[in-house]
Amino acid sequence: MDIQYFKDLLHERALKATNSRLNLLTTMLAYKSAMPYSAIQESMKSVDRVTLYRTLESLKQSGIIHKAYQENNETYYAICGKKCGHQQHSHDHIHFKCLKCELVTCEQTTTDIKISIPEFVINTTSIYLEGICKLCKD
Amino acid sequence: MDIQYFKDLLHERALKATNSRLNLLTTMLAYKSAMPYSAIQESMKSVDRVTLYRTLESLKQSGIIHKAYQENNETYYAICGKKCGHQQHSHDHIHFKCLKCELVTCEQTTTDIKISIPEFVINTTSIYLEGICKLCKD
DNA sequence: TAATAAATGCAACAATGTTGCGTTTATTAT
């Protein structure tokens, strides 16, 4: 993933490859884990907050980023995988918040998770876990 | 569950059984499904919004209610089961949002859900589902 | 390079979060 990848991605989704969007995406990529809004705001403080709001909205709508986690009025955003498209998010990972390092990451589970409720139709499943991550465990 | 139950519950948690709290709890109980903040606000419009804010906070802190769901800046609250205590929420149910009737309910899953990530320690698990509920399916 | 649709910045307002403080209320001990 580099700038050109993001430019192409944006064009695919009929979005202009503007500085705000490219800056946001490269910042989020560099951050590695899901990025809290406050951190996004900090690194994007050169752009107007309305622009940031609309940037997040457009990227979310287009399936380029997603809300990974939300707690205590702090929202965490992460970059989507390739399966996501316009109005069509599809994540096969779960979101994990480490209580020690406080990072939120997208993780793959080893086994397929099948949750069912009798007589209910389930379209989408979102799973959030809290605990201690691999790196903090030692 | 009736008024007396809530009074006792509040006293157990060292909270005064005030009108705001009892009104909120009986309203939420009558609502049956998880109650969106806007609806709570509507039925609690006689109390100051700061009081409502603090009422929700105190009941949440004490394990009497919990945030059941959150989307599009609308938060849904639900009454906790008996396992929850002060600073100690413990829900064995999942939260389900029906895309037809738009109600958010707490549901039991038939099978125990065990999610694991290699080398991670998992403390709490939250699961959110979207789909069509039993009543709307027909 | 010009045309044009999209994106930005700014102003403005709404909704919610949050704190401090003086007054009121629920609980308790008398």
Add this chain to the structure above:
DNA sequence: ATAATAAACGCAACATTGTTGCATTTATTA
């Protein structure tokens, strides 16, 4: 039943975030 007291309330005030309209700027294209 009443007084003492700590908790809760209402109000004012300010912070943060959400959201829209509109004139200006920018990215894309022809």
